[in-house]
Amino acid sequence: MNIEQRPEFSPLGKKVDYQDHYDPSLLFPIPRQGKRAEIGVDDAALPFRGVDLWTGYELSWLNARGKPQIAIATFRIPADSPNLIESKSFKLYLNSFNQTRLDSSEALQSQLSMDLTRATGRHVAVELTFPRDFASCRLQELEGDTIDELDIAIDDYSPDPSRLSADATQMVSQTLCSDLLKSNCLVTGQPDWGSVTIRYRGPAIDREGLLRYLIGFRRHNEFHEQCVERIFVDIQRQCQPLELTVYARYTRRGGLDINPWRSNAPDATVPGNIRNARQ
Numbered sequence: 314m315n316i317e318q319r320p321e322f323s324p325l326g327k328k329v330d331y332q333d334h335y336d337p338s339l340l341f342p343i344p345r346q347g348k349r350a351e352i353g354v355d356d357a358a359l360p361f362r363g364v365d366l367w368t369g370y371e372l373s374w375l376n377a378r379g380k381p382q383i384a385i386a387t388f389r390i391p392a393d394s395p396n397l398i399e400s401k402s403f404k405l406y407l408n409s410f411n412q413t414r415l416d417s418s419e420a421l422q423s424q425l426s427m428d429l430t431r432a433t434g435r436h437v438a439v440e441l442t443f444p445r446d447f448a449s450c451r452l453q454e455l456e457g458d459t460i461d462e463l464d465i466a467i468d469d470y471s472p473d474p475s476r477l478s479a480d481a482t483q484m485v486s487q488t489l490c491s492d493l494l495k496s497n498c499l500v501t502g503q504p505d506w507g508s509v510t511i512r513y514r515g516p517a518i519d520r521e522g523l524l525r526y527l528i529g530f531r532r533h534n535e536f537h538e539q540c541v542e543r544i545f546v547d548i549q550r551q552c553q554p555l556e557l558t559v560y561a562r563y564t565r566r567g568g569l570d571i572n573p574w575r576s577n578a579p580d581a582t583v584p585g586n587i588r589n590a591r592q
Contacts, residue, residue: 329401329405331405331408332405332408332409333408333409333411333412333413334409334412334413335409335410335413335424336406336409337406337428337431337432339402339405339406339409340398340402340403340406340428340429340432341398341399341401341402342396342397342398342399342432342433342434343396343397343398343399343536344395344396345394345395345396345397345538346395348535348536348539348542349542352542352543352546352547353546354542354546356393356395359392359393360545360546360549360577361392361542361545361557361575361576361577362392362393362575362576362577363391363392363573363574363575363576363583364389364390364391364392364573364574364583365388365389365390365392365397365537365538365571365572365573365574366387366388366389366571366572366573366574366583366584366586367386367387367388367389367390367403367569367570367571367572368385368386368387368388368565368569368570368572368586368588368592369385369386369387369388369403369407369568369569370385370565370568370569370570371404371407371408371567371568371569372384372385372386372407372410372441373410373411374410374411374413374414374415374421375412375413375414375415376414376415376416376417377414377415377416379414382418383443383444384418384441384442384443384444385441385442385447385450386407386425386439386440386441386442387439387440387441387442387586388425388429388437388438388439389437389438389439389583390429390433390435390437391433391435391436391437392538392573392574392575393435394433394434394435394437395433395434395435396432396433396434397433397536397538398429398432398433400536400566400567400569400571401567403569404567404568404569406428407568407569418441418443421441422439422440422441425437425439426438426439450587450588451587452587452588452589452590453587453588453589454508454589454590455490455508455509455510455560455562455589456488456490456510456512457487457488457489457490457510457511457512458487458488458489458490459489459490459491459492460489460490460491460520460523460524461491461492461493461524463520463521463524465521465524465525467525467528469525469529470528470529470531470532470533471529471532471533472526472527472529472530472533472543472544472547473526473529474526474547474550474551475551476522476523476525476526476529477518477519477522477523477526477547477548477551477552478518478519478522478551478552479515479516479517479518479519479551479552479553479554480516480517480519481516481553482516483516483517484514484515484516484517485514485515485516485517486513486514487512487513487517488510488511488512488513489510489511489512489518489520489523490508490509490510490511491508491509491524491527492508492591493524493527493528494506494507494508494509494527494530494540494561495507495530495531496530496531496533496534496535496537496540497532497533497534497535498534498536499534499535499536499539502534503566505537505563505564505566506563506564506591507537507561507562507563507564508561508562508589508591509527509541509544509559509560509561509562510558510559510560510561511523511544511548511557511558511559512556512557512558512560512578512581513548513552513554513555513556513557513558514554514555514556514578515552515553515554515555515556515557516552516553516554518548518552518554523548526547527544537561537563537571537572537573538571538573540561540573541559541560541561541573541574541575542573542575544559544561545557545559545575549577556576556577556578556579556581557576557577557578558574558575558576558577558578558581559574559575559576560572560573560574560575560584561573562588562589562592563592564591564592565592570588570592572586
């Protein structure tokens, strides 16, 4: 990782002047490899496939006659891209369209995809939802049996994988979910709130241990994408499921939410980007 690409050199935690004219240089890519090496994942042989689903709620631009336009944008950044995008830089980049005239929404969509593809190193798909279709943006909670009602005592708030275990004598196929996921920004320490669903096939995972493990992220500093990959790798190593999918939806900050999805299940499909009540 070049020194210029380290998270502490990003706009996070720094006072910046907002630009309202198009500037793709505002995007700050951060290599994924460093954090993946920390959890023993080789970029050349990822144990999962996946995507980071971003939703941009504050996208606006001017049409050719100077009239403001708005849309909600969905961005799909492949998990095998060399880089992720630091979220504040993403917000600054999107804001740079505020006073930018474009001939059409198609031109905007193409420009967004081209800039993000260049920054991440893989093709980034972009979809725009316009006000006439906002009524179709319904809330939907994550699927699965909640483990949040378990009556457990917690006295350690670190993500310790040794808390994870599974019963090899009991093979199951099930989906578990929790709304108690909280981690903190890697640079600023500000809280990131989320919900997570874990779908797996294999030895039955101990639910109390899983809940303790997930709550352990409460004081953990990592980006959203890195937390989800850590959860995936720790469950895979400790519980040995035959198939595993981990999907987290984080509440928005600065008009953006980030929702990483990772899976090794051959028939798993990327979920639709339908937000939950806290988003």
